[in-house]
Amino acid sequence: MPDASTRINIRCTVLGLLACLCLLAGPAHCTEKLPVAASFSILADLVSVVGGDRVSVSSLVGPDEDAHVFEPRPAHAKQILRSRMLVINGMGFEPWAVKLAKSAGFEGSTVLASAGVRARAFTGQDASAEKGHDHDHADPHAWQNPVNVMQYVRNIAAALSKIDPAGADSYAANRDAYLKELTELDNWIDTQFSAVPAARRKMITSHDAFGYFAARYRLRVLAAQGVSTESAASAKQIGELVRQIKRENIRTVFLENMSETRLITQIGKDTGATIGGTLYIDALSKPDQPGATYLQMMRHNVTLIVQSMRAL
Numbered sequence: 001m002p003d004a005s006t007r008i009n010i011r012c013t014v015l016g017l018l019a020c021l022c023l024l025a026g027p028a029h030c031t032e033k034l035p036v037a038a039s040f041s042i043l044a045d046l047v048s049v050v051g052g053d054r055v056s057v058s059s060l061v062g063p064d065e066d067a068h069v070f071e072p073r074p075a076h077a078k079q080i081l082r083s084r085m086l087v088i089n090g091m092g093f094e095p096w097a098v099k100l101a102k103s104a105g106f107e108g109s110t111v112l113a114s115a116g117v118r119a120r121a122f123t124g125q126d127a128s129a130e131k132g133h134d135h136d137h138a139d140p141h142a143w144q145n146p147v148n149v150m151q152y153v154r155n156i157a158a159a160l161s162k163i164d165p166a167g168a169d170s171y172a173a174n175r176d177a178y179l180k181e182l183t184e185l186d187n188w189i190d191t192q193f194s195a196v197p198a199a200r201r202k203m204i205t206s207h208d209a210f211g212y213f214a215a216r217y218r219l220r221v222l223a224a225q226g227v228s229t230e231s232a233a234s235a236k237q238i239g240e241l242v243r244q245i246k247r248e249n250i251r252t253v254f255l256e257n258m259s260e261t262r263l264i265t266q267i268g269k270d271t272g273a274t275i276g277g278t279l280y281i282d283a284l285s286k287p288d289q290p291g292a293t294y295l296q297m298m299r300h301n302v303t304l305i306v307q308s309m310r311a312l
Helices: 004-025 041-054 074-081 095-104 146-163 165-194 211-217 235-247 262-271 294-310
Strands: 034-040 055-061 085-088 109-112 202-207 220-225 252-256 274-279
Touching (some): 041 055, 041 085, 085 095, 146 165, 165 211, 220 235, 252 262, 252 294, 262 274
Parallel strands (some): 034 055, 034 085, 085 109, 202 252
């Protein structure tokens, strides 16, 4: 049996080998992951992609949940306090997140993912524009344009690198790989819609969340509600929309995964339009559904929308 001195030497050797293996494996495997909170599921996915195995991401508003009407609970304040960084969309999308962080005494970094993105302003010509919406006449749904998401990704990578300088190279590599995928996504979407005659590029959704998407890919979008699901469409607005759908012979309407379905279903009945399926707008789907990541969400949405336009 080895004497005490020999056992100590063996233990030191083993510990030294483990330390070397840890260094070779990289800091992410040797230290606790960086805890990050995101305001809603789409942002959480972007942070997960950029952060890779160096971060642990939680979403305040989960899959299939509506950030417009979200009401934080004490558990969400604790969720923020456990995080080193809070990522929000901004543009008036989730004012509750800033208030929650402040009331909880959050001292970490708050990152505005949309910083540098040019906001789309609503005008009187928007089909669903209405007075009193809570977004200061700015459309917060900038992620519906993949080019804007490229800016989100750059902002997230820069913020993570600032908090975790040791992971800067990893974040940069993940950023660049994801930017390539987003570019491919943008090109694919453009190709899909380019094959549809301009006169057929029109669609109906529950609320007005496709402004950036429509501008990017040259579509016309009508919606039953305004930019926020908090605002209910008036009988007059619904009547005008029904007449417009009939006049323009739009044959398909879409549901949303995080919105009430009764209104758009009734509009479908009133106009004779069929339900074209469920789109993922302000929230990702659960893992077993087709919108579990941002890339999957966009490809699913575009596939359904293009199918409906070709059927007109």
